[in-house]
Structures are given as structure tokens and as C-alpha cells.
Amino acid sequence: xxxxxxxxxxxxxxxxxxxxxxxxxxxxxxxxxxxxxxxxxxxxxxxxxxxxxxxxxxxxxxxxxxxxxxxxxxxxxxxxxxxxxxxxxxxxxxxxxxxxxxxxxxxxxxxxxxxxxxxxxxxxxxxxxxxxxxxxxxxxxxxxxxxxxxxxxxxxxxxxxxxxxxxxxxxxxxxxxxxxxxxxxxxxxxxxxxxxxxxxxxxxxxxxxxxxxxxxxxxxxxxxxxxxxxxxxxxxxxxxxxxxxxxxxxxxxxxxxxxxxxxxxxxxxxxxxxxxxxxxxxxxxxxxxxxxxxx
Ligand code: GDP
Numbered sequence: 001x002x003x004x005x006x007x008x009x010x011x012x013x014x015x016x017x018x019x020x021x022x023x024x025x026x027x028x029x030x031x032x033x034x035x036x037x038x039x040x041x042x043x044x045x046x047x048x049x050x051x052x053x054x055x056x057x058x059x060x061x062x063x064x065x066x067x068x069x070x071x072x073x074x075x076x077x078x079x080x081x082x083x084x085x086x087x088x089x090x091x092x093x094x095x096x097x098x099x100x101x102x103x104x105x106x107x108x109x110x111x112x113x114x115x116x117x118x119x120x121x122x123x124x125x126x127x128x129x130x131x132x133x134x135x136x137x138x139x140x141x142x143x144x145x146x147x148x149x150x151x152x153x154x155x156x157x158x159x160x161x162x163x164x165x166x167x168x169x170x171x172x173x174x175x176x177x178x179x180x181x182x183x184x185x186x187x188x189x190x191x192x193x194x195x196x197x198x199x200x201x202x203x204x205x206x207x208x209x210x211x212x213x214x215x216x217x218x219x220x221x222x223x224x225x226x227x228x229x230x231x232x233x234x235x236x237x238x239x240x241x242x243x244x245x246x247x248x249x250x251x252x253x254x255x256x257x258x259x260x261x262x263x264x265x266x267x268x269x270x271x272x273x274x275x276x277x278x279x280x281x282x283x284x285x286x287x288x289x290x291x292x293x294x295x
Contacts, residue, residue, distance in 0.1 A: 008287070008288070008289070008290035009290075010031045010034070011031060011065075011288070011289045011290045012290040014027050014028055014031060014061070015061050015062070015064075015065045015289070015290070016061075017061050018060055018061055019060075019061070020053055020058060020059065020060060020061060020063070020064055024061060024064070025046065025049065025050060025053070025064075028046070028049070028064070028068075029042060029046050032045060032046070032251060034248070035248065035249065035250060035251030035252075035288070036220035036221055036248075036249035036250075036251045036252040036255065037251035037252070037254050037255055038221055038251075038252070038254070038255035038258070038259075040255075040258070041075070041254050041255050041258050045068065045071050045072070048067070048071055049064055049067060049068060049071075052064075052067055065289055068285075068289060069282075069285045069286060069289055069291075070285075072254060072281075072284075072285035072288060072289075073281045073282045073284075073285045074281075075254055075257060075258060075281075076253070076254065076257055076264065076279075076281035076284060076285065077281045078257070078263035078264075078281075079263055080238075080263045080264065080265055080278070080279045080280070080281065081265075081278075082210060082238070082265055082266075082278070083209040083210050083237070084174070084209060085206075085209050088167075088171075088172075088173050088174075089121070089164065089167040089168060089172055089173060089174060089175050089204075090173060090174045090175070090209045091164060091174075091175045091177065091200060091204055091208040091209055091210075092109070092174065092175070092176055092177065092208065092209060092210040092211075092212055093160075093177045093179065093196065093197065093200060093208045093210070093211045093212070093234070094106055094176065094177060094178055094179060094212050094214060095179050095181075095193055095211060095212070095213050095214070095230050095234060095236070096181055096213055096214030096215065096226075096230070097181045097182065097216075097226055098129075098180075098181035098182045099181070099216065100181065100214045100215060100216040100242060101214055101216060101242035101243060101268055102178060102179075102181060102214045103132065103135050103136055103139065103178060104242070104268070104271065105212075105214055105240055105242060105266075105268055105276065106122060106136070106139070106176045106178055107136075107139035107142075107143065107273055108268065108273050108274070108275065108276035109176055109266075109276065110122060110139070110140075110143050110145045110176060111143055111273040111274065111276075112276060113173070113174050114143065114145070118173040118174055119171070119172045119173045119174070120145050120172065120173065120174045120175075120176055121145065121146055121147075121148065121163060121166065121167045121170075121172040121174070121175050121176070122136055122139070122140050122145055122146070122147040122148070122163075122176050122178070123147070123148045123149075123159055123160055123162075123163030123164075123175060123176065123177040123178060124136045124137070124147055124148065124149035124150070124159060124178055125156040125159050125160050125163075125177045125178045125179045125180070125196060126156070126178050126179055126180040126181065127150060127151070127152055127153060127154045127155070127156045127159060127180070128152075128153075128156075128180040128182070129152070129180070130152040132178065132180070133149050133152060136149070136178055137149060143273070146166075146172075148162055148163040148166050150162075156179065156180065156192060156195075156196055157192075157195045157196045157198070157199035157200075158199070160177050160196050160199055160200045160203070161199050161200070161202070161203045163175050163177060164200060164203035164204055165203060177196070177200065177208075179192075179193060179196060180192060186229060190229065190230070190232065190233035191233075193230065193233040193234045194233050194234065197211070197233075197234045197235075207235075210237050210238055210265075211234050211235055211236050211237050211238075212236075212237070212238050212239070212240055212265065213227055213230050213231075213236045213238070213239050213240070213262070214239075214240050214242060215227060215239055215240070215241050215242070215256065216241075216242055216243055217241045217242055217243045217244045217247050217249060217250060217252065217253070217267070217268075218243045218246065218247040218249060219249075219252075220247075220249035220252040220255075221249075221252050221255050221256075223241075223252065223256060224255065224256060224259050224260065227239070227256070227260055227262075228260075231260065231262075236260075236262055237262070237263075238262065238263055238264070238265035238266075239256060239257075239260065239262050239263070239264050239265065240264075240265060240266045240267065240268065241253050241256065241264060241267050241268070242267070242268030243268055244267050244268065244269050245269045245270045245275070250288060251288065253267070253284065263279075264279045264284075265278070265279050266278050266279050267279055267284075
């Protein structure tokens with residue numbers, strides 16, 4: 001995984017040592033906190049590590065690293081696979097605050113789906129901003145993926161409805177619906193999310209297959225409060241953490257998973273369409289601790 005470089009350096013330095021002493025444990029604790037893993041999660045992880053050291057099970061820095069990797073994997077383990085419907089079209093609704101990388105993530109998924117031989121369709125459900133509609137259209141042209149869009153100010157639920165109908169009529173496999181990330185008030189925004197979800201369910205005659213919440217990894221644990229707002233409005237089924245390249249706060253992924261209890265399904269690791277990785281808890285744990293570093 002190509003990310004978390006800043007963090008990894010510190011972990012690598014710690015695990016280069018051989019002896020497990022109080023200094024190493026303190027440094028490990030500090031590094032977890034600096035990585036934005038959060039106090040509660042850091043205490044939980046360090047509690048387990050210290051217990052293992054005391055019992056004589058963790059004798060070397062290598063043992064500590066392996067145990068930590070196992071613990072982190074456990075925290076992140078969940079049903080991380082993305083749900084597809086057996087009766088196409090599959091519908092994924094993308095929600096999240098503006099600027100978190102929602103549109104870019106939709107484009108990345110469209111690209112990834114194309115590579116799997118699937119036919120995606122984009123739906124410009126953020127009718128609040130003309131720029132959002134244009135941005136999705138630009139991605140659609142670039143990837144040669146059709147975009148269903150209405151005028152700015154149109155009812156986003158109606159766009160979602162049309163998108164799903166179009167996919168059914170024209171045989172598209174996966175409908176990726178963009179939504180607004182900001183409105184006049186937070187209440188308006190959440191009401192709108194509910195309505196889009198309701199109307200999409202009606203058009204589909206079942207619930208959408210995924211409601212994917214996009215969180216910006218550079219905001220660390222602050223993303224949690226944001227997430228709770230969306231979770232109150234729609235049944236969020238998966239989380240995508242973006243911008244994990246360029247941040248030293250990648251440990252927040254653990255805090256997010258622990259606090260929200262929703263599986264992380266993918267991570268964004270750059271601005272290009274190929275910079276999306278499906279989430280693998282063990283790979284993530286290893287990357288966080290500086291293993292398997294790609295140069
Ligand atoms: P939206 O407002 O949520 O739709 O956000 P955008 O998709 O427009 O993304 C906002 C900015 O974040 C853009 O400049 C994107 O290129 C950038 N971005 C999105 N995902 C990533 C990522 O994984 N890594 C980095 N470095 N930048 C990203």
C-alpha cells in the first residue's frame with residue numbers, strides 16, 4: 001500500500017530495536033496517539049501488548065510488532081466486501097461532506113468497475129452546486145461512462161429515480177449516485193439524504209446495495225462526528241477513507257471503525273482514478289506498521 005509513509009518511519013524505527021523495555025512501549029504508545037488512533041483505542045492496544053510482555057509471551061520487538069499487527073487486524077476485521085445485487089442494477093449511494101473526495105471516489109469506482117468488465121452509470125445527485133454536476137460530467141467523459149444529470153436546483157431524488165430507471169432500461173450493471181455534501185442547513189441535507197434513499201428504494205423495489213460514507217483521512221478523528229450525522233439519516237453500510245497518501249493521521253481508520261462499527265470498504269490513496277484500494281484489514285495493519293512497503 002502506497003501510503004502512511006510519515007507514520008511508517010516512526011514505527012520502523014521502533015521495531016528496528018530488539019529489546020522490549022519501558023522506553024519502547026512508551027514510544028509505541030506515543031506513536032499510536034500521534035497517528036490519531038485515539039486515546040481509547042491506543043489504551044486498548046497497549047493494554048494487550050503490556051499484558052503479553054508481562055506474561056513473557058512478547059520477548060522481542062518483532063513479537064510486539066506481530067502482536068500489534070494481529071490486534072489491529074482484529075479491530076478492522078469485518079465484512080469489507082462491496083455488495084452487488086444478483087438482480088442488476090446494483091445501486092451504491094455515496095454520501096459525505098463536500099471536499100472529502102466523494103466525486104473523485106465515484107470516478108475511481110467507475111474505473112475499477114470497468115476494469116472488472118462491468119458497466120457503471122453515474123448519477124449527478126448533488127444538484128445544489130452546478131460545479132458538482134459539471135465535475136461528474138467531466139469524469140464521465142474521461143472514462144466514457146454515461147452520466148444522468150438534471151439542471152442545478154432540480155430534485156436530487158428525481159435524478160436518482162431517473163438514473164435507476166435508465167440503468168434498468170439500458171442494461172447498466174452498477175449505478176453510482178453522487179449526493180450533496182452541503183445545503184442551507186444540516187437538517188435540510190439530512191432530510192434530502194432520507195428522501196433520496198426512499199425514492200431510490202422505490203425505483204429499485206428494494207434497498208440500495210450500499211450506502212457509502214466518504215470520510216477525509218486528513219481530518220483524523222474529526223471525521224467521526226461528521227459520520228454520526230449521516231448515520232442518523234441513512235443506513236450507512238460502508239466507509240471509504242480518502243487521502244491516506246499525504247497524511248500522518250492514518251491511524252484514525254482504527255478509531256473510525258471502533259467508534260462507528262461500520263466496515264471500512266476501501267481507501268483513497270491519491271488523486272488519480274487508479275488510486276483506490278479495496279480494504280484489506282491485514283494489509284492495512286501491515287502497511288501501518290511499515291511492512292510490505294512499496295517503493
Ligand atoms: P467532493 O466535494 O467530496 O466531491 O470532493 P472531490 O472529489 O471534489 O475531492 C476534493 C479534492 O480532494 C480534490 O482535489 C481531489 O483530487 C482530492 N482527493 C480526493 N481523493 C483523494 C485521495 O485519496 N488522495 C488525495 N491526495 N487527494 C484526493
